[in-house]
Amino acid sequence: MSRLGSIGARLYRGEVGYDFVGKRMIWYGISILITITAVVGLMVQGLNMGIEFKGGVVITTPKTAVSVTEAREVAEEVSGHIPIVQELGTGGLRIQISDVDTTQADKIKTALADDLKVPEDKLNAELVGPSWGEQIANKAWTGLGVFMILVVIYLAIAFEWRMALAALIALIHDLTITVGIYALVGFEVTPGTVIGLLTILGYSLYDTVVVFDGLKEGSRDITKQTRWTYSEIANRSLNSTLVRSINTTVVALLPVAGLLFIGGGVLGAGMLNDISLSLFVGLAAGAYSSIFIATPLVADLKERDPQMKALKKRVLAKRAAAAAKGESPEGPDGAEDTDGALDGAPADVTPAGAVVGQRRQPTRGRGKRR
Structure with a gap:
C-alpha cells in the first residue's frame, strides 16, 4: 500500500x-x-x-500576414475602443469590438479592409446585440x-x-x-x-x-x-x-x-x-x-x-473527574494530543463516527468448547 x-x-x-x-x-x-x-x-x-453581454461587432478576416498586435492597433485606431484580437486556426484573425452599433460597424469594417489590405467583401462582420x-x-x-x-x-x-x-x-x-x-x-x-x-x-x-x-x-x-x-x-x-x-x-x-x-x-x-x-x-x-x-x-x-450543551458539560465533567483520579490525563482519544492531532482510535467510535460499544478482537489460542 x-x-x-x-x-x-x-x-x-x-x-x-x-x-x-x-x-x-x-x-x-x-x-x-x-x-x-x-x-x-x-x-x-x-x-x-464579453461582447455577448455588451453588444458589438465580430469581424473575421481570411488568412493574412498581419500579426495580432498590428491588427489590434489598427482596430483600436479606427474604432476608438479596445478590441480583442485572436488568431484563428485557418491563419485568419477574429477581431471583437464591443459597444458599437450597425452604422459604426460598417465604418469599422471599411476602415479595417483598407488598413489591413484585405478586400472588404472578404471580411465577415457579425453584429451581436446585448439582448x-x-x-x-x-x-x-x-x-x-x-x-x-x-x-x-x-x-x-x-x-x-x-x-x-x-x-x-x-x-x-x-x-x-x-x-x-x-x-x-x-x-x-x-x-x-x-x-x-x-x-x-x-x-x-x-x-x-x-x-x-x-x-x-x-x-x-x-x-x-x-x-x-x-x-x-x-x-x-x-x-x-x-x-x-x-x-x-x-x-x-x-x-x-x-x-x-x-x-x-x-x-x-x-x-x-x-x-x-x-x-x-x-x-x-x-x-x-x-x-x-x-x-x-x-x-x-x-x-x-x-x-449538545448539556452533553458537552457531561463529557467535560467526566474527563475532569477521570483526570483528577489519574485515570486518563491524555487527549480526548485516549492518547497524547499534540499539535491539534487526535492520535489513537476511539474504542467506542466506528470508522463512520457512530457511537457503539467497545470493539474487541477474538483471542487466539482459546480452546474449543466441548
Whole structure:
C-alpha cells in the first residue's frame, strides 16, 4: 500500500487525525480574508463582460500576414475602443469590438479592409446585440436561485436545517471567490463562464454531502453516551473522508488544469479559458469549503443546541473527574494530543463516527468448547 493510502486508512480508522473543527476560528479568518479580497477586486476591478453581454461587432478576416498586435492597433485606431484580437486556426484573425452599433460597424469594417489590405467583401462582420447576453444572464440567475432553493430543501429534509444552512454558506463562499478571481485576473466573461459557474455548483456540494452523511450516522444517539462531544465526532467524520476528498479534487483538477494552462495558455483558445478558469477555481474552493467551512460551521451551530450543551458539560465533567483520579490525563482519544492531532482510535467510535460499544478482537489460542 502506498504511503498516501496508508495514511488514508489510518485516518478512516481514527488512528491519526487533525483537529479541523477545533481550529475553526483560523479557517474562518482565512476565508473571510479571501472573500473580502475577492469582493474588493470585484468592486474595484469589475468584471470584463464579453461582447455577448455588451453588444458589438465580430469581424473575421481570411488568412493574412498581419500579426495580432498590428491588427489590434489598427482596430483600436479606427474604432476608438479596445478590441480583442485572436488568431484563428485557418491563419485568419477574429477581431471583437464591443459597444458599437450597425452604422459604426460598417465604418469599422471599411476602415479595417483598407488598413489591413484585405478586400472588404472578404471580411465577415457579425453584429451581436446585448439582448441575447441579457437573456443568458437572466436565465443563469434564475437557475442559480432555483438550484440553491432546491439544495436547501433537500439537505434540510435529508439531514437537518443546520447542515443545509452551512452548505448554502459554503456554496456562496465558493461562488464569491470564483467571481472575485475572475475580476482580478481580468478574463472575459462569456456564456462559457456562465456554464462553468453553474457546473461547479454540484462539485462544490459533493464533498460536503459526503462528510454530512458520515456525520449524520456518527451523531446518531449521541446524547446516550458521555465520552464524545458533537464537535469531536464531526472532526472524526471529516478526517475519515479527508483523503477521499483530496483524491477526488486532484483527479478533477488535473484535466481542468490541462484545459486552462495548455489549451488556453499555449494554444490560445479563448473559450477554453472562460470555462476552465471558473471550473479550476470553483473546484479548489469547493474542496476547501467542505473541509474548512461547512463541517466546522455545522459543529458551531449544533453546539448551540441545549442538548449538545448539556452533553458537552457531561463529557467535560467526566474527563475532569477521570483526570483528577489519574485515570486518563491524555487527549480526548485516549492518547497524547499534540499539535491539534487526535492520535489513537476511539474504542467506542466506528470508522463512520457512530457511537457503539467497545470493539474487541477474538483471542487466539482459546480452546474449543466441548
